[in-house]
Amino acid sequence: EVQLVESGGGLVQPGRSLKLSCAASGFTFSSFPMAWVRQAPKKGLEWVASISSGGGGTYYPDSVKGRFTISRDNAKSTLYLQMDSLRSEDTASYYCASILRVYPDYWGQGVMVTVSS
Amino acid sequence: DIQMTQSPASLSASLEEIVTITCQASQDIGNWLAWYQQKPGKSPQLLIYDATSLADGVPSRFSGSRSGTQYSLKISRLQVEDIGSYYCQQAHSNPLTFGSGTKLEIK
Numbered sequence: 735e736v737q738l739v740e741s742g743g744g745l746v747q748p749g750r751s752l753k754l755s756c757a758a759s760g761f762t763f764s765s766f767p768m769a770w771v772r773q774a775p776k777k778g779l780e781w782v783a784s785i786s787s788g789g790g791g792t793y794y795p796d797s798v799k800g801r802f803t804i805s806r807d808n809a810k811s812t813l814y815l816q817m818d819s820l821r822s823e824d825t826a827s828y829y830c831a832s833i834l835r836v837y838p839d840y841w842g843q844g845v846m847v848t849v850s851s
Numbered sequence: 852d853i854q855m856t857q858s859p860a861s862l863s864a865s866l867e868e869i870v871t872i873t874c875q876a877s878q879d880i881g882n883w884l885a886w887y888q889q890k891p892g893k894s895p896q897l898l899i900y901d902a903t904s905l906a907d908g909v910p911s912r913f914s915g916s917r918s919g920t921q922y923s924l925k926i927s928r929l930q931v932e933d934i935g936s937y938y939c940q941q942a943h944s945n946p947l948t949f950g951s952g953t954k955l956e957i958k
Binding site: 784795835837839840842 | 883885887894895896897900901906938940942945946947948949950951952
């Protein structure tokens with residue numbers, strides 16, 4: 735059974751940093767791309783970052799480019815999201831997702847990030 | 852960026868009724884489209900991929916179709932466990948974009 739468990743969320747002041755982790759199990763983590771998707775309170779879904787299976791390829795939308803960094807440790811089956819220069823508009827639930835078949839097909843339970851002074 | 856225009860924003864339907872949700876892509880995305888269900892307080896779940904293929908474990912009352920750049924999700928006989936929000940997502944090109952969502956309620 736595929737399991738994705740996020741951690742590292744919390745309350746952080748604007749301009750500060752936070753690093754999310756996602757522990758994966760139940761599939762060959764090193765063989766598949768991964769992604770982070772976020773959802774602001776009462777809002778829709780937004781793709782935040784994705785990374786290739788080997789980690790050499792990454793993608794970010796303009797809204798987070800230059801501030802967020804996705805990475806992975808295939809030996810530990812863990813995905814990360816380093817978030818710097820956080821803004822109030824980054825407040826959201828952040829979901830880790832596996833991309834076994836082009837689309838995010840398995841999702842974690844999500845972790846809340848609140849950016850506020 | 853490819854825009855996905857989803858409608859309706861909300862929908863109230865009776866049990867056993869047929870429900871249809873649509874997404875209009877701003878340009879050709881082929882069959883690179885998925886549908887997700889998000890139940891209240893839960894994470895999204897993949898329902899349909901490649902526009903028409905049913906994901907593992909998804910009930911057969913869910914189906915997807917395509918007509919040009921318009922994509923539809925149909926629930927053939929609405930059940931109480933189908934309440935929640937539904938999102939389309941295109942995987943044709945970056946940035947990968949979602950529709951704005953449809954909130955489905957039971958009448």
